[in-house]
Amino acid sequence: MRIKQNSLKTLIVLVIPISFLFFFFFIPLINIFALAFGILDEGTIFTLSPLLDVLTxxxxxxxxxxxxxxxxxxxxxxxxxxxxxxxxxxxxxxxxxxxxxxxxxxxxxxxxxxxxxxxxxxxxxxxxxxxxxxxxxxxxxxxxxxxxxxxxxxxxxxxxxxxxxxxxxxxxxxxxxxxxxxxxxxxxxxxxxxxxxxxxxxxxxxxxxxxxxxxxxxxxxxxxxxxxxxxxxxxxxxxxxxxxxxxxxxxxxxxxxxxxxxxxxxxxxxxxxxxxxxxxxxxxxxxxxxxxxxxxxxxxxxxxxxxxxxxxxxxxxxxxxxxxxxxxxFTSSDNAFTLLNYSKLLDRDISTFIGLPPHSMIANSLLFGLGVILIAPILALLLNYGLNYETTNKGRPKITLFRSFSGIIVILPLTVSSITLAFSLFSIYRDTPVYENIAIVIIIAQTLIAFPFANRIIAATRSNIDQTIINVARSLGVSRLGAFFKIELPLLLPGIVIAGLFSFAISIGEFGATYFLSKTNFATIPVGIYRLVATRNIGPAAAFASLLVIITVGSFMIIERVGKVDFRI
Missing domain, CATH: 1.10.3720.10 (MetI-like)
Structure with a gap:
């Protein structure tokens, strides 16, 4: 009976991250499979024609x-x-x-x-x-x-x-x-x-x-x-x-x-x-x-x-x-020192080339980054807590079929490129209310890109926690949830902060999925840099890129100050 209760609690904790991956990763990806094999075409059940056509x-x-x-x-x-x-x-x-x-x-x-x-x-x-x-x-x-x-x-x-x-x-x-x-x-x-x-x-x-x-x-x-x-x-x-x-x-x-x-x-x-x-x-x-x-x-x-x-x-x-x-x-076209490239970023005329004032692109980047910070580490934390809820007498996570299957599910987003991810989201949600607010779709896409990294950081942080402390607390009558909030969460905090900062750095520099999905009003700093480069405005593009360098390097400097966490991609 106790085992069933633990399994039910595990399922409840995992329902949020698994549902997120199911609706925004697996369902869209299945839709891409259907498109590739002509299943969605009228009068076609299954065909290899699209695949053969592109290969030939x-x-x-x-x-x-x-x-x-x-x-x-x-x-x-x-x-x-x-x-x-x-x-x-x-x-x-x-x-x-x-x-x-x-x-x-x-x-x-x-x-x-x-x-x-x-x-x-x-x-x-x-x-x-x-x-x-x-x-x-x-x-x-x-x-x-x-x-x-x-x-x-x-x-x-x-x-x-x-x-x-x-x-x-x-x-x-x-x-x-x-x-x-x-x-x-x-x-x-x-x-x-x-x-x-x-x-x-x-x-x-x-x-x-x-x-x-x-x-x-x-x-x-x-x-x-x-x-x-x-x-x-x-x-x-x-x-x-x-x-x-x-x-x-x-x-x-x-x-x-x-x-x-x-x-x-x-x-x-x-x-x-x-x-x-x-x-x-x-x-x-x-x-x-x-x-x-x-x-x-x-x-x-x-x-x-x-x-x-x-x-x-x-x-x-x-x-x-x-x-x-x-x-x-800081260089003009004749190789002289200038601040004009930075002043152009404050000039509304530059929006002629990039479709949106630079300050709006900066605001969009920060908004999307904040959204990813709030979602990716929380999903990773819930997933790690759920997968490690049931433990053996030695404090190690029980190796169950569900746990092994969930581990594979988490790895799969690493196999999908940013363009494929954006394509899959667009193809299934373009005619639904979800796509009416493109900002939400961009945040979802960036979260899916950042999530595997956030999950690995938190998983690595948790692996460094001495499980003996938790076992002692449990033996003294502390509930599993109580042990998590009183012991595990404070010890996981550096990893959560690093996962958040890492997710923010991924979000603010993400280009492929954002460029694929974004309309003019939701362009970001990387999209602005690309449009400036495409129109050969190299000076303003460099000024915009220098801002992105400062933000990205600054994020990783904070990560170094918070503490190193051993993790692998």
Whole structure:
């Protein structure tokens, strides 16, 4: 009887997050399936025609193959460039080591539209580097528009920090005692790497590579601007079929192909994460500060020069574009210092180019961000509480079929891209009262994007709580709910705050779903930046982007102050 009561209470707690996912994620996604297989067409029960049509279209095949190729090439180049940096940061002490580590994190936490803006300001037409190189040699260093090289370089800029930061944790987590024993037995460095280090590094290398692949494969803003009609990811292609051709069935069919690839990659990532227990930052810190493994000083001049040149090269790729955003925001067309770009954001005439005054876009971004802060962490908290309500005698959550199924449900939103998410919401709710207030739909879409991250942060925070405290409280007669409010909730508070701030940062920088769904009156800062870039108003776009950099970096600085939480995407 008690077991049934506990199961009923679990179901009551879970009804809100599960219902939210059911109505705003699974039902819309099922509708996309129906569109892809012609089920919604009059007189058709089931057909493979939409899927076969898009697969046999030469352009679609070309873009699909190119999308996979550029994602693989980006991943390979990021590994090639990033692994030496992660090794250096993990094994050597040198001036500004922590500063370099923090600077390398910034590109990844920035919204893709800001990454694009920084890349254009440094390597675009009329940029400082291209102008300097043209004066020196008579031609541009690189043409980033409508070129494969420009897109891949932009993706490398965005994804190198993923490789460096994640694999650095892997290097620091390699068991130093095994290496010490191998060296005492006169094993060569190559044999130590092959037999000891690489087997321990492989899971985290695989996971980091899969993340870079999925980010590059689903790239939208970067390819939308730089690719033109010559290069398109499936994400851009779906958007094109929907808004330019109004071919919903073909767009849905392409979505199915993308969803299949995304699901395969995400579950491979989770396989490596869970089966091989990828190390956390906290565990790596403990090992780094152990007796057997401490970073050593750079001893030789040659090694010092190599490290300096390496981080100078990485800095040009990763840090210079961020500096370029601020530089372009204070620079006029003749490369003179100016505040005109910022003053234009206060001028109503700029709305001619972006459809809405900038202050209204800022207000929309903050409004949507506030909505996501209020919803995503609460849904994640309810889900974690419900899934962990029933515990064993040792205080561990009971592994039930329902709990395992719910865990899979939570992971699935990670497999869906922002454009697919927006497409699914639009296709099912466009003729309903839900869609009458587009702001609510945008908040729902952004919440679905932020929710898996918020859930992982809170789940990781909860895993660090000593369950003995809760068990003692329960043995003294405190109810499960009472133990939650008096013990768990205060201990979870840092994780909840971080989940909220992380959700806010995702919301305020989200571009794909918001651009797909937003009407003129509900455009946000990223949409405004895109419209300014599209109309070649680079200075005001840089000024707008610098504001987004300050907000995003500020959010993550607060996260660092609140406290680090070990979580993985």
């Amino acid at each position: 279209h030469p352009l679609n095949r070309y873009f699909l193959i190119w999308d996979i190729q550029q994602a693989l090439l980006t991943t390979f180049l990021c590994l090639l460039i990033g692994i030496p940096g992660s090794y250096i940061l993990a094994h050597y002490k040198f001036p500004f080591r922590n500063t370099i580590r923090n600077l390398l994190t910034i590109p990844f936490i920035l919204p893709p539209i800001v990454v694009l803006m920084g890349f254009i300001s440094v390597f675009g037409h009329g940029s400082l580097i291209n102008n300097f190189w043209k004066d020196l040699t008579g031609f541009r260093l690189i043409d980033i528009y409508n070129t494969n090289e420009g897109i891949i370089l932009a993706h490398i800029f965005y994804n190198i920090p993923v490789i460096i930061r994640i694999t650095e944790i892997g290097w620091r987590n390699v068991n130093p005692e095994l290496i010490a024993v191998a060296k005492s037995l006169k094993a060569s460095n190559w044999r130590i790497f092959r037999k000891i280090q690489f087997p321990q590094l492989f899971p985290i290398l695989a996971a980091a590579s899969l993340l870079v692949f999925i980010y590059s494969f689903n790239s939208f803003a970067i390819v939308l601007v730089l690719g033109g009609v010559k290069f398109q990811t499936l994400e851009v292609r779906i958007f094109d079929y929907f808004w330019a051709r109004f071919d919903y069935n073909a767009a849905a069919a392409l979505t199915m192909i993308q969803l299949f690839i995304n699901t395969l990659v995400i579950f491979l990532y989770l396989y490596f994460s869970n089966k091989y227990e990828i190390p956390t930052e906290r565990l790596a810190w403990k090992i780094e500060n152990s007796l057997f493994h401490r970073p050593i000083n750079l001893k030789s001049v040659l090694r010092t020069i190599f490290v300096g040149l390496y981080f100078a090269f990485v800095g040009i790729i990763c840090v210079l574009p961020i500096v370029g955003v601020f530089f372009a925001s």
